[in-house]
Amino acid sequence: MSLPIARDVAALRATVAAWRDAGLSVALVPTMGALHAGHLALLRRAQDLADRTVVSIFVNPTQFAPTEDLARYPRDEAADVAALAGAGCDLLYAPSAEAMYPPGFSTAIQPAGPALGLEGDFRPQMFAGVALVCTKLFLQCAPDLAVFGEKDWQQVQVVRRVVADLDLPLRIMTVPTVREADGLALSSRNRFLDARARAVAPVLHRVLQGVAEGRALARAEAALLEAGFDAVDYVALRARDLSQGAEVVLGAARIGGFRLIDNVPVSPGERG
């Protein structure tokens, strides 16, 4: 199967307009590429929910701080194209950074509410970058819905908030986190983990799962450090929308120069 690729907004809009004229609904799956089975689960959900699917691949510079891993973020478009073509994606949208942020670009979006705390404390630039690029992608593609992974739970809540606040006319749908057999959440950055880090990494999920099932939150950080993590940024209980509550356990920890995040819903009946 061959996969059409749009490199600019005009090409994207032309394809989507033709679909609209034919009465077809459209779903967008925004990604940063380096696709894995988690991304393909997003695509399958998009295919279930809409007549046509667009996957975007854009490693968005505005969501990386200068100290972060923009330059080494994995990129492999040929493999991504093969995976998307095999999975029946209808269009890949892969704009350049210059097309997204041309000279003179000067608008920022500053989310608050669910963007405050947790990841917002450790990556202060990220959610503004995510809000900006998602708003642009939504307005470029004009989909009926967009599909995000629950692995980035806080990001999903930020995107939902921005969509509601700006009156963006689309629905945000989510897919549960896809995991390795040992519980490690799939992530494009997992490929960088060395053998020791890879062996320790699944403990993050196990510890969050324990908290979700009623184990003491106060013990979680020590358990992660004992298992071999170098540092724990946070383990926290929040409501689903990130307000105060106890519906989701979220955690972030560092090992071998990398940072893992994960989250687990609290089972009904647990943690009252």
Added chain:
Amino acid sequence: MSLPIARDVAALRATVAAWRDAGLSVALVPTMGALHAGHLALLRRAQDLADRTVVSIFVNPTQFAPTEDLARYPRDEAADVAALAGAGCDLLYAPSAEAMYPPGFSTAIQPAGPALGLEGDFRPQMFAGVALVCTKLFLQCAPDLAVFGEKDWQQVQVVRRVVADLDLPLRIMTVPTVREADGLALSSRNRFLDARARAVAPVLHRVLQGVAEGRALARAEAALLEAGFDAVDYVALRARDLSQGAEVVLGAARIGGFRLIDNVPVSPGERG
């Protein structure tokens, strides 16, 4: 003639969707009400450019600083409705502040570029508020185009920049400033000028016009003060997009507790 009024997004979108289904184009004229002949000129331009016109009236709290005149901004919906009905407007959109900014609202838009300097120095909150409310109105109404007055020249450039940067799919059109016989730019706030201030006010246009025709910029502030203005915030030459250049003369001055702004294009051949 009777004028339909939409009080919420759902009613607005239902009307616009019906027009779209009938193949009609739509123009939006965003206003803060207290309509005068300048607003009606925007409506006429909108009627020239599109099949159906929406005028929005919303005194947007996010663009007023706490020290500014939100509470005393003129409001007279009955007179506005009569004027719009008489002028053949197709729909008034008049949402409440609670509908626009419900509890939990937490997203800001921060424009830079043309928003920096001039009004941005004296009303640091304004352009973020304008960018936010215009983005919301554009996404709520989904017009083919929106019409703004050139009186607020810098505002127009900010809106154009935000529209381009966020990929909002509409065109921004402008209408030259409508003036009283003595040159004073029409403004909803002019009704508050007392007799002395009203007599002095047209000098702002006269002085800007002089600079546009080649008189010394350095003399403009003194000329305004000599004419009776209490203070001059700025008189400046800029390119049309507000970058460095000499295509537009912009000024802001205060009298009797009020602040007047105006601008004049530089005549071709003047000011090199």
